[in-house]
Amino acid sequence: MSALARIAAAVAVAAPLATAAPAADAAVVPTHAIIVCQSASFYANYDSASGPTGLLRVLPYGDKVGHTPGVHPVYNGWAATFDFGPNDWGYVREECIGGYGSW
Numbered sequence: 001m002s003a004l005a006r007i008a009a010a011v012a013v014a015a016p017l018a019t020a021a022p023a024a025d026a027a028v029v030p031t032h033a034i035i036v037c038q039s040a041s042f043y044a045n046y047d048s049a050s051g052p053t054g055l056l057r058v059l060p061y062g063d064k065v066g067h068t069p070g071v072h073p074v075y076n077g078w079a080a081t082f083d084f085g086p087n088d089w090g091y092v093r094e095e096c097i098g099g100y101g102s103w
Helices: 003-018
Strands: 032-035 039-047 051-060 064-066 078-083 088-093
Touching: 039 078, 051 078, 051 088
Parallel strands: none
Antiparallel strands: 032 064, 039 051, 039 088, 064 078, 078 088
């Protein structure tokens, strides 16, 4: 088999993997919780080299959020969190999430 044929075969096998559906945990509805810190910075993304990036807003105590422990990722204490107010995902300190199932 020529090198070009091997590359074509590898692309044909890998192409469906690139368009596969996201992991099952991405579809898990976040568990209802609240912000338990006086305020918590809510970032758009988390970079493993530099930490959280893209401050979206500061969430006040009692803000309704969602995070499912053991399912949604936590990177160095920054938890993937859903803010139910504007309906978007971001990252907030894990210790600022509590009151699970309180609403």
